[in-house]
Every structure is written in C-alpha cells, then in structure tokens.
Amino acid sequence: AQTVTQSQPEMSVQEAETVTLSCTYDTSESNYYLFWYKQPPSRQMILVIRQEAYKQQNATENRFSVNFQKAAKSFSLKISDSQLGDTAMYFCAFIPNFGNEKLTFGTGTRLTIIP
Amino acid sequence: GAVVSQHPSWVICKSGTSVKIECRSLDFQATTMFWYRQFPKQSLMLMATSNEGSKATYEQGVEKDKFLINHASLTLSTLTVTSAHPEDSSFYICSASATSGRPPTRPDTQYFGPGTRLTVL
Numbered sequence: 001a002q003t004v005t006q007s008q009p010e011m012s013v014q015e016a017e018t019v020t021l022s023c024t025y026d027t028s029e030s031n032y033y034l035f036w037y038k039q040p041p042s043r044q045m046i047l048v049i050r051q052e053a054y055k056q057q058n059a060t061e062n063r064f065s066v067n068f069q070k071a072a073k074s075f076s077l078k079i080s081d082s083q084l085g086d087t088a089m090y091f092c093a094f095i096p097n098f099g100n101e102k103l104t105f106g107t108g109t110r111l112t113i114i115p
Numbered sequence: 116g117a118v119v120s121q122h123p124s125w126v127i128c129k130s131g132t133s134v135k136i137e138c139r140s141l142d143f144q145a146t147t148m149f150w151y152r153q154f155p156k157q158s159l160m161l162m163a164t165s166n167e168g169s170k171a172t173y174e175q176g177v178e179k180d181k182f183l184i185n186h187a188s189l190t191l192s193t194l195t196v197t198s199a200h201p202e203d204s205s206f207y208i209c210s211a212s213a214t215s216g217r218p219p220t221r222p223d224t225q226y227f228g229p230g231t232r233l234t235v236l
C-alpha cells in the first residue's frame with residue numbers, strides 16, 4: 001500500500017518570499033506519478049504540478065517547481081515569489097502508473113501568504 | 116483545458132429525501148470518474164471509482180445502496196445520495212481522468228470539479 005506524508009500542517013510566509021512544502025511517500029512501485037494539488041478557499045482542487053517518476057528532471061510550472069528525490073522518496077514543492085493568491089491548502093498525491101488508479105493524498109499543508 | 120463541472124454547487128434538502136449531483140467533463144472524454152467526500156479541514160476521502168458503462172467500485176465502508184453512482188456516458192457521472200440524513204452533510208467532489216491522456220488531459224492525471232456542498236436538515 002502507498003502512503004503520502006506531509007509533515008507541515010501549517011506554514012506562513014511573507015509575500016514575495018520563497019517557501020518549500022515537504023512531502024514524502026512510501027511505495028514499492030518503480031513507476032508512478034506524483035502531484036501537487038492546491039485547494040484555495042473556494043475549495044476547487046487545482047493541479048499545480050505533475051512529475052513522472054521515471055524522469056530525473058524536476059518538473060516546473062512558472063513559479064512552482066519540485067525537488068524530486070526518488071531514492072529518498074521525497075517530493076517537495078517550492079513556490080517562488082509567493083503571491084497572496086497562493087494562500088491555499090496544498091495536497092501532495094501519488095498514483096501508480098497503471099492507468100486510472102486511485103490517488104493517495106497526503107493530509108495537506110495549509111499555506112498562508114502574509115501581505 | 117481539462118475542465119470538470121459539478122452541479123449543483125450547493126444543495127439543502129430535508130432528511131429522508133434523495134439528492135442527485137452531476138459531474139461533467141466539458142472538453143474531454145472521461146474514461147474514469149471518481150467521487151470524493153471531504154470533511155472540514157481534512158483531506159479527500161475516495162468514495163468510489165466508476166468507468167463508463169460499468170458498475171462503480173466502492174471503497175470499503177461506503178454504502179453502495181446509499182450512494183448510487185452512474186457513469187452513463189464518457190462525459191457524465193452522477194452521484195445520488197438516497198434517503199439523506201444529517202450525517203451525510205458534507206462536501207462532495209468529483210474528478211475525471213482520460214486513459215488516452217490526449218490534450219487537454221495528461222495520462223494518469225485527475226481533474227477535479229468545483230465540488231458540491233450538501234446540507235441535510
């Protein structure tokens with residue numbers, strides 16, 4: 001069984017600063033996908049970034065980037081130049097590469113950007 | 116791209132009545148749809164997985180007779196909460212994925228609807 005652990009229940013950072021959210025996971029699979037989803041106060045789940053486990057290159061999406069360490073089973077999210085709109089709950093998630101398998105979510109990190 | 120809608124966004128009903136929630140993939144064909152329940156300040160809890168034209172697969176502890184799921188087409192899935200009671204009040208979220216991973220989707224990626232808040236009086 002897969003598990004995803006987010007050890008930071010809450011974080012806050014000043015606007016324009018950089019923040020890193022941590023995520024570790026446990027799996028016996030060799031091929032899988034990892035995700036970060038954002039859930040703002042509207043509660044709409046938004047895909048932030050996606051990483052294929054077979055790719056060594058870390059995924060980036062504008063101000064969002066990940067540090068994927070496969071051997072350590074670590075998948076942290078870095079948000080650069082943080083903005084007020086980044087205030088949200090962030091969930092790390094895992095899916096095995098079998099096609100349409102269910103997501104395993106972490107417990108989430110509540111991030112607050114302070115003006 | 117990869118837009119999923121849900122209707123209604125919120126609903127209030129009386130105890131004992133049934134409520135239907137619709138989930139639609141607007142710009143892609145969803146081979147699989149998922150239904151989640153989320154309690155305040157908690158993560159998402161998967162209720163069931165449905166593939167188009169097949170019976171839904173329910174997670175352990177989820178009453179299939181209470182939460183009826185239908186996935187009649189590649190763009191529509193419905194969740195019906197039958198004989199709703201106050202303890203069924205929650206935030207229900209659907210997601211959709213496409214096996215093909217053709218744009219606007221990506222393989223093995225779920226795209227979420229905006230959620231439905233159900234309040235049972």
